[in-house]
Amino acid sequence: MNDVIRSCRRSELVRRIADAMPDMPIQHVRRIASGQNNEVLLINSAWIFRFPRTLQASQALARETMVLRDMSGDLLTVKTPRPTVVHFPENRKSEWFMGYPLIVGRPLTQARSTRLSHRHLKTIAGQLAQILQSVHSRPVTPELQQVLEVEDPVSYWSDMFVRIRRHLFPLMRPEARQEVARHFSHHFETAAPHTIPLTLIHGDFGGTNLLMAPNTPEVCAVIDWGSVAIGDPAIDYASASTIHPEMWANFQSNHLAPSQLLDRAIFYRATFALQEALFGIEHGDPNALAAGLSEYV
DSSP, rough: SSSBOOOOOOOHHHHHHHHOTTSOOHHEEEEEEEOSSSEEEETTTTTTEEEBBHHHHHHHHHHHHHHHHTTTEEEEEEEEEOEEEEEEEOOOOOGGGEEEEEOEEEEOOOOTTTTTOHHHHHHHHHHHHHHHHHHSSSSSOOOHHSSOBOOTHHHHHHHHHHEEEEEEEESSSSSHHHHHHHHHHHHHHHGGGGGSSOOOOOOOSSSSGGEOOOOSSEEEEEEEOOTTTEEEEEHHHHHHHHHHHHHHHHHHHHOOOHHHHHHHHHHTTTTTHHHHHHHHHHHOOHHHHHHTTTTTO
């Protein structure tokens, strides 16, 4: 079962929460997400509960919980989730879940970013760079080193390219295959492994995981640390740059990160659709496959 965990009815997920928190009356339940990795419920408009959909996602949830506890809930001037209810029964990963008090905010989606002024986009770019510098400079404790995945900047992307050629190239038009091959070859030739620093990274630092304060155009929280790892910090800048075209321009023009880091971020950003397609074909998700390949077929 890659470990796919049996899908659960909402009533079963609510029962698990009630068993873990018998003193909390459950008056209102809303399913707010059913993604590739987690089912997410909002309870009483005040609590977020996340239930892994795969055994791999269960392991990621355990890593995320440890990192969030190490951060103690705050990162500079923004919040991070505070794992309060942690249910990780030994030898029953299919029943794991984690809950934390809701952080009030609105996701910094692409649609919402288009309504921001140039000045506000510049301010947010600076804020995101400051947050990322704090994450990437954070010491990794020996306990975290034991559980976090280390994403080797050579073998990780070499393996991904092998899988892309095997699974996706047969579905792509010839010129698209050639362009992807050139893109990866250029990265392998120019990104010297010994020059790439490996730091703590969020791993999915896109707009849906960045919450804006209700009344001000500022980021107030960073959520969903399920992809946290030790890896190339350029990955987080690549994710942040997808929020709005001006975000990338602000990173570059205002020197918010070293030029070598931003050069690598260009490579990573161009792989996001391919990664979605690869997930789709390897996990039997035709929608993800179609969305990821839309520009290559």
